[in-house]
Amino acid sequence: MKRNERFLMKQSGLQLKIHSLYEYDETAQSFMTQFKYQEDWLLAGCFRKEVRQLLQLHKSKAVIVPIPQAERSKHFFNQTEALLNETKMSYEPILMTNSAKRQARKTRINRLTATDEFECIRTCSRTQALLFDDVCTTGATLYRARRCLLKQGIEVIGACVLFRVKK
Template structure:
């Protein structure tokens, strides 16, 4: 095997258990794996932001005071801190079209989404038609497909707009909601999946629309925070 990040050769040790149980191989070598920082320890119980003590961060307190968004999102769970290593991985997947990288997080996503498969609708945050045409794929759908996770893609659509990554924080909270519901829901819980949680605006806007369309509790899971 070769590491999907640095392309270096990785030696594998095979034990007797591998003859009887399907093994999930790590796509990264030990050096590259060490550069990805898991979000563990004290943090915001709502958005996974790292903090000195567990609680609710100032951003989530502000969201809770906004009558439009206060009941939209129950919680967000992010897997990794957004550091240079993760930034490069996401860049190569989204902007360089390196589709193979979508399989890098299959074990993490499978483990996190397993409890929700029977009781909730799993759905990726959609991209606009212009962005889909430009990239050729929705990177979040790619993450789920490479992990073999079934999802519902007919809950939301997204209108064309400037990329959130190019906006200042204050500008992300302004303007019209770019999402629209495709069908009505009847109290079903929903788990939104996306690649990154930055300010929380995108996730909460999507959650707001789903809530208005009849969804039950809404949570989200992202690769980076």
């Protein structure tokens, strides 16, 4: 278990299984820069098959980790929604964050100690959910999203991400 996850698990008292397709290396970083920040939404289809297979393993409806509302109004699309739309699998956009900025703009310490929270903006149709996000660096965002869903009585069976930092 990674140091960040041990810290987050100690804080929350619960472990979250995080499954990733690929390591977040220089190639992945270049891909995400073009996809996410240069808004090359056609790249969402690059991992269609792999994301679909990963999500099908868990047989639960995915809940996407949202981008901050301020960021959403500036950008053409939400990258996690775009990735899932390509799979043709259903998901539920039930979370909203009050964070003022994207996680990518925060330091490791800021991510781990952030107090920004998620809120449920609608009810989930299931009692179990699988979190889905594009990149996992510390896991803090996933743990906070999980905490919000648990407060709503939704069991989070794990999280799936496209890329994950290996440390």
